[in-house]
Amino acid sequence: MSETIEELVSQEYKYGFTTNIETDTIPPGLNEDVVRIISKKKNEPEWLTDWRLKAFRLWKTMEEPRWPNLQYAKIDYQSISYYSAPKEMKKYNSLDEVDPILLETYAKLGISLTEQKRLSGVAVDAVFDSVSVATTFKETLREKGIIFCSFSEAVQEHPDLVKKYLGSVVPYGDNYFAALNSAVFSDGSFCFIPRGVRCPMELSTYFRINASNTGQFERTLIVAEEGAYVSYLEGCTAPMRDENQLHAAVVELIALDNAEVKYSTVQNWYAGDKNGKGGIYNFVTKRGKCLGENSKISWTQVETGSAITWKYPSVILQGDNSIGEFYSVAVVNNRQDADTGTKMLHIGKNTRSTIVSKGISAGRGNNTYRGLVNIGKHATNSRNYTQCDSMLIGNQCSANTFPYIEVKNSSSSVEHEASTSKIGEDQIFYCKQRGINTENAISMIINGFAKEVFKNLPMEFAVEAQKLLGISLEGSVG
Amino acid sequence: MIEIKNLHASVNGKEILKGINLTVKAGEIHAIMGPNGSGKSTLAQVLAGHPAYQVTQGEVIFEGQNLLDMEPEVRAHAGVFLAFQYPVEIPGVSNSYFLKAGLNEIRKSRGEEELDSMQFLKMLKEKMKIVEMDPSFINRPVNEGFSGGEKKRNEILQMAVLEPKLAILDETDSGLDIDALKIVSSGVNKLKSPKNATIVVTHYQRLLNYIVPDVVHVLVNGRIVKSGGKGLAMELEANGYDFIREEMQQSA
Numbered sequence: 001m002s003e004t005i006e007e008l009v010s011q012e013y014k015y016g017f018t019t020n021i022e023t024d025t026i027p028p029g030l031n032e033d034v035v036r037i038i039s040k041k042k043n044e045p046e047w048l049t050d051w052r053l054k055a056f057r058l059w060k061t062m063e064e065p066r067w068p069n070l071q072y073a074k075i076d077y078q079s080i081s082y083y084s085a086p087k088e089m090k091k092y093n094s095l096d097e098v099d100p101i102l103l104e105t106y107a108k109l110g111i112s113l114t115e116q117k118r119l120s121g122v123a124v125d126a127v128f129d130s131v132s133v134a135t136t137f138k139e140t141l142r143e144k145g146i147i148f149c150s151f152s153e154a155v156q157e158h159p160d161l162v163k164k165y166l167g168s169v170v171p172y173g174d175n176y177f178a179a180l181n182s183a184v185f186s187d188g189s190f191c192f193i194p195r196g197v198r199c200p201m202e203l204s205t206y207f208r209i210n211a212s213n214t215g216q217f218e219r220t221l222i223v224a225e226e227g228a229y230v231s232y233l234e235g236c237t238a239p240m241r242d243e244n245q246l247h248a249a250v251v252e253l254i255a256l257d258n259a260e261v262k263y264s265t266v267q268n269w270y271a272g273d274k275n276g277k278g279g280i281y282n283f284v285t286k287r288g289k290c291l292g293e294n295s296k297i298s299w300t301q302v303e304t305g306s307a308i309t310w311k312y313p314s315v316i317l318q319g320d321n322s323i324g325e326f327y328s329v330a331v332v333n334n335r336q337d338a339d340t341g342t343k344m345l346h347i348g349k350n351t352r353s354t355i356v357s358k359g360i361s362a363g364r365g366n367n368t369y370r371g372l373v374n375i376g377k378h379a380t381n382s383r384n385y386t387q388c389d390s391m392l393i394g395n396q397c398s399a400n401t402f403p404y405i406e407v408k409n410s411s412s413s414v415e416h417e418a419s420t421s422k423i424g425e426d427q428i429f430y431c432k433q434r435g436i437n438t439e440n441a442i443s444m445i446i447n448g449f450a451k452e453v454f455k456n457l458p459m460e461f462a463v464e465a466q467k468l469l470g471i472s473l474e475g476s477v478g
Numbered sequence: 479m480i481e482i483k484n485l486h487a488s489v490n491g492k493e494i495l496k497g498i499n500l501t502v503k504a505g506e507i508h509a510i511m512g513p514n515g516s517g518k519s520t521l522a523q524v525l526a527g528h529p530a531y532q533v534t535q536g537e538v539i540f541e542g543q544n545l546l547d548m549e550p551e552v553r554a555h556a557g558v559f560l561a562f563q564y565p566v567e568i569p570g571v572s573n574s575y576f577l578k579a580g581l582n583e584i585r586k587s588r589g590e591e592e593l594d595s596m597q598f599l600k601m602l603k604e605k606m607k608i609v610e611m612d613p614s615f616i617n618r619p620v621n622e623g624f625s626g627g628e629k630k631r632n633e634i635l636q637m638a639v640l641e642p643k644l645a646i647l648d649e650t651d652s653g654l655d656i657d658a659l660k661i662v663s664s665g666v667n668k669l670k671s672p673k674n675a676t677i678v679v680t681h682y683q684r685l686l687n688y689i690v691p692d693v694v695h696v697l698v699n700g701r702i703v704k705s706g707g708k709g710l711a712m713e714l715e716a717n718g719y720d721f722i723r724e725e726m727q728q729s730a
């Protein structure tokens with residue numbers, strides 16, 4: 001039966017196509033000039049060029065982290081091109097001006113950028129390789145004072161806001177990949193929800209890597225002012241290529257008093273083939289800061305893609321009574337490696353955090369949860385609840401859990417639960433005996449396992465994520 | 479309904495069933511009794527198609543079809559139901575979701591229309607009354623945290639929903655209190671019709687007071703060594719299996 005399990009986990013990646021479009025790509029290599037060229041192409045103010053250069057100089061002195069439980073070929077940073085954009089990228093006044101090939105690409109990915117056709121009420125910012133190609137529903141949002149645009153545009157039109165918050169949660173020298181990103185980031189999304197405004201629709205960015213030999217280094221900055229609320233979704237895909245591609249993003253979230261930011265990701269970067277050839281190296285720094293009192297930041301992630309995942313969406317609980325949440329489903333199959341988890345840093349009083357991590361390993365996948373809960377001296381009466389469950393499919397995969405807990409005051413408490421289970425022949429047989437075939441049985445068992453995470457996703461996204469989970473595990477059991 | 483001929487089966491190379499012959503007709507109830515480890519559950523699992531057991535000889539004809547050639551879910555579609563001796567837990571999947579998925583697969587295979595959530599729920603609630611199960615079980619995860627008796631009752635609920643042609647109940651009575659035993663038995667009796675058949679595996683004659691069998695078989699060491707009427711169960715209850723073993727030795 002394990003043979004049949006193995007068969008089920010291997011199903012083709014359906015977003016692996018390439019778009020043929022003329023690009024403006026700078027030659028591979030990284031030095032100060034490259035950093036300057038990127039900054040110049042984007043017509044950036046001097047302070048930002050300087051910020052990038054500082055980051056670059058620091059990065060040169062840093063070393064790639066070796067502590068993650070990941071195995072991958074050494075990355076040659078000089079062989080990567082740090083900027084690629086569809087040619088003739090101008091500011092579009094309307095979507096009608098966007099190259100139809102790009103619109104078609106996104107349509108193939110199931111994302112319609114044509115606003116009129118979008119009934120779902122989700123505003124989308126589409127990032128193609130290094131640049132944002134279109135942002136929908138901008139006008140509707142602007143009426144409420146909400147800014148939702150590409151990062152480059154924000155630098156031009158709202159430089160003060162960008163200057164105030166950029167690097168305030170993830171400083172440019174935070175870690176190796178964050179420093180690299182700070183030096184060469186190309187584009188990304190910017191959202192600003194003013195005081196007291198509830199964003200009336202889900203905001204969403206769709207990242208697409210197309211060009212070969214390029215890295216994607218986007219930056220997302222989301223600011224929710226006092227009493228504001230926003231729910232943000234992120235999706236990603238890449239073509240199937242034999243060589244590995246680097247993706248090193250930085251996401252910063254800021255919540256002021258009584259504000260709430262909900263950030264959901266469905267990550268489906270190309271994971272490489274059965275034998276581990278190709279796929280995206282995903283090294284991402286995501287962090288939110290609950291700056292204000294009673295603020296709340298929650299991360300929900302469904303990670304099914306990438307050859308290598310290194311990702312720890314975290315929350316700094318600075319404001320008193322603030323809340324941080326992390327809900328994660330990470331699936332590895334074939335030769336995928338994931339080292340993911342979260343950090344909850346309790347600084348304010350009465351702060352609370354919840355961590356629910358569900359790791360699913362199939363094929364020869366290797367899944368590691370790494371989490372840190374730190375409750376500081378002044379974070380009195382704070383609480384953390386952590387639940388970490390792993391499920392194994394077949395006999396060749398593995399799961400590891402590394403929870404680190406530091407509590408520095410006596411009125412706080414931390415609760416940790418962990419479990420590892422194997423998807424059982426008996427569970428599958430039981431389903432089959434009731435008329436349900438193997439594939440549906442597995443999908444049912446896995447979705448049951450990940451249910452607590454899915455219920456935190458916006459409805460449409462949850463349906464999507466469940467399907468994705470089924471697909472990424474097809475061929476693993478039978 | 480079902481005809482089992484010279485069925486041999488092993489697990490991990492060890493032969494457990496050593497030539498079972500058994501015919502059950504529509505409308506009948508057969509009881510299988512026998513000492514621990516004699517192969518009763520193995521027989522039930524083999525009929526349902528558990529992949530851990532290898533059939534080495536013999537055949538099983540179910541409603542004119544070769545049962546052993548069918549995948550477990552196809553057997554379920556054809557109307558074979560097994561109430562497990564040890565029902566399996568499926569965390570995070572609600573009882574109703576699970577049962578609806580199963581029922582709709584079965585209906586689909588028969589060319590019947592699938593039930594939508596409303597129709598299904600209405601039907602489920604009716605069936606829950608038969609086994610006197612609290613509606614709170616609708617949304618609880620399949621068997622998770624259920625008491626032993628609740629699990630058994632849940633098996634009968636599933637049987638009531640799926641309406642099989644052949645139901646095999648593997649020690650459904652064990653772990654049930656007296657009241658539950660009556661409820662479950664009356665559930666089984668209510669579902670009985672001239673068109674379906676039941677095989678009950680049990681250790682206790684007590685159950686057979688409620689579910690009255692047409693034939694009682696005694697399974698010892700992988701073979702059916704004696705068959706008879708309801709009286710045979712009483713005899714076993716009174717004398718244990720020794721007298722059968724003695725009979726076997728004498729005839730050997």
Ligand SMILES: Nc1ncnc2c1ncn2[C@@H]1O[C@H](COP(=O)(O)OP(=O)(O)OP(=O)(O)O)[C@@H](O)[C@H]1O
Pocket residue numbers: 489490494512513514515516517518519520521530563
């Ligand atoms: N998967 C297995 N691996 C090894 N041995 C097995 C396996 N399944 C069954 N057996 C063995 O087969 C024999 C018959 O088991 P079975 O469960 O069919 O007995 P039973 O008649 O149902 O007993 P009980 O009355 O205790 O339920 C036992 O000796 C058991 O240990």
Ligand SMILES: [Mg+2]
Pocket residue numbers: 518519520563648649
């Ligand atoms: Mg048994």
